[in-house]
Amino acid sequence: MIRLIGVEKKLGGQPVLQGIDLSIPVGKLTTIIGRSGEGKSVLLKHMIGLMQPDRGEVWVGDVEISRLSGTRLNDVRKQFAMLFQGAALFDSLSVFENVAFPLREKLHMKGPAVARRVEEKLEEVGLAEMGHKFPAELSGGMRKRAGLARALVMEPEIILFDEPTTGLDPLMAKSIHDLIVTMHRRFGFTAVMVSHEIPEIFAISDWVAMLRKGKIAAMATVAEFQRTTDPEIHEFISVGGTVALPGSLVG
């Protein structure tokens, strides 16, 4: 569904992406890993057209989006939702209004239909009684949950997760991961996640891709990925403790 072909991008004169070739499997949860500053979030932003590549192509279905803008790009974006690192909730709106926002703006829904759908999503992410609160009154984990509810409310085909557990304690990070997996299984969307959380991501992902020096160094299923003989990848995932993980936690 999403394909990147030879994508190159420089930021401030520095090459960040140097020929990315990547296909995201439909309906699967694919996680992109890599060291800090390798350009994982930049890569994610290319998939939804928030950034345009200097070279290369980005395909969503049968549409090449890297040169699209305006209404045509917005038409493609209707298939997407994105959970940002800081959740990116609108701080002038309550949690309820945040989740209702895309329904009102894009589907022009009003009244009880909006309330029903928003409350349903808030309940799914465990924020049933929190609709009246403002983002500033929420903890980091609750903000991520509210962001996830907003991402889910339009029932998109693809959801992008940009480091969804950054800044959370291990228990909260686990609960967000569990929530993502539960929602992914229930709704069957294609998920692309950028994360540092090794080894946890090996327990929840279907596919793992590693970004190294601006290129995709490897992309494989979790089991294949862990059997890698590439010393750098091995070192990267070993530091996270994956190699020592019990089998039950892997895949």
Place this chain on the structure above:
Amino acid sequence: MTNVIEQLGAWVVIRVREMGRMLLFVLSACAWLVRPPFRFHQIMKQLHFLGYRSTFVVVLTAGFTGMVLALQGYYTLRKFGSEGLLGSAVALSMIRELGPVLAALMVTARAGSAMTAEIGIMRITEQIDALDTMAINPLQYLVSPKLVAGVIGVPLLVAIFDVVGIYGGSLVGVDLLGVSEGAYWNSIESAVEWKDVYGGILKSISFGLIVSWVCCYKGFYTRQSAEGLGSATTEAVVLSSVLILVGDYFLTSVLL
């Protein structure tokens, strides 16, 4: 020497590019205004913020500006035995120059800086990207209503400024310094012409556009840091104020 020319050339290129980007920014925001969905609620919200909530500071500034103008004018005109012209001096100064300029500067300080900060924070915290991912154009949602609010709100504030300033002048000139009330108001009636009012309205519309345009632009393209946001807010206020004063000169020279 070559180095200096190189640096100068680079500076010019950066400025020209920035000006081009600013122009495209405002043209795009205007184009999005006439495309559905029409955001009437957003426009009213921005009018309330920029207009209604600036009223107090505008009234305060206008009152004291009129009062000091009357005080200065009275002692100057008395030297020529023309105290009776005080009303026209105050009214013409207010309507032609001080009303549009000072009201726009007050709006820049109160609402313009807040616009830059609001949009800048939205940029830094990825709220603008979030709008994009929802297929909602951020220019249409955030910027266009603020442009409309500036173009409508500033002229209304200028009208209030002018009226309060003239009454402030009357308070000092008539009630404190003893100028005849009839002379004060009659001189206004005979001196102020439609073209003065028209010029003031034209200026206030232009200044309203400048404030919203510059302040939204600086917030929209703020650098991704707290320091960047601080600089953007300062730049927005300074650039808006300078453009208002420069624009005032050129508009006056055209209108006179």
